[in-house]
Amino acid sequence: MKKRILVVDDEVIIADDLCSTLNGLGYDALEPALSYKQAIDMLSTETVDLAILDINLGGRKTGMDVAEYIQEALEIPFIYLSSHTDTKTLELAKNTMPYAYLVKPYGASDVMAAIEIAFNNQKRYSENKGNIDTEQIPSLTAMEKVVIRKISENLSTKEIAEQLFISESTVKNHRHNICVKLDLAPGTHSLLKWVMENNQYIQ
Secondary structure: OOOEEEEEOOOHHHHHHHHHHHHHOOOEEOOOEOOHHHHHHHHHHOOOOEEEEEOOOOOOOOHHHHHHHHHHHOOOOEEEEEOOOOHHHHHHHHHOOOOEEEEOOOOHHHHHHHHHHHHHHHHHHHHHOOOEOHHHOOOOOHHHHHHHHHHHOOOOHHHHHHHHOOOHHHHHHHHHHHHHHOOOOOOHHHHHHHHHHOHHHEO
């Protein structure tokens, strides 16, 4: 079955061209989303295997905001698309843990390489998730250890709350406390990054 890919780009011509490229490479490109809202609507209603996100969407909400939604609500890889390779943009992008980065202008081979790398990274992450040895993490409470295991499974705040029969605000409080104890920036993204980068805590 063809992989279904969503392109999110506010420039119609570029979005349509990328969709044509994707179809030519054997993927199934969905109708492109031209804004943050369209992207969220598509991701909420369509089956998507991967998203290609233009960082600058011409509004207050950016491709990084779409990435945040994906990380909270879905288990799919995403690739950033941008003409910017400056240090500030790259640092902001790295903090949200994209599976690959595609620079404009690009060719079909660049698109293919980025997508294959993204799917490979997703596979490696899926193989490792949920294997945190929380007994080696100092000072976490029993519930915090449970929450960090759920976070490593890429579950959203709502899903964790439902599984543990606690409120979403309680999950957020636990997540905040974990970040403080591990000296991390607050948020699920930093915890996921920590899980992937700290192999000494992976069984």
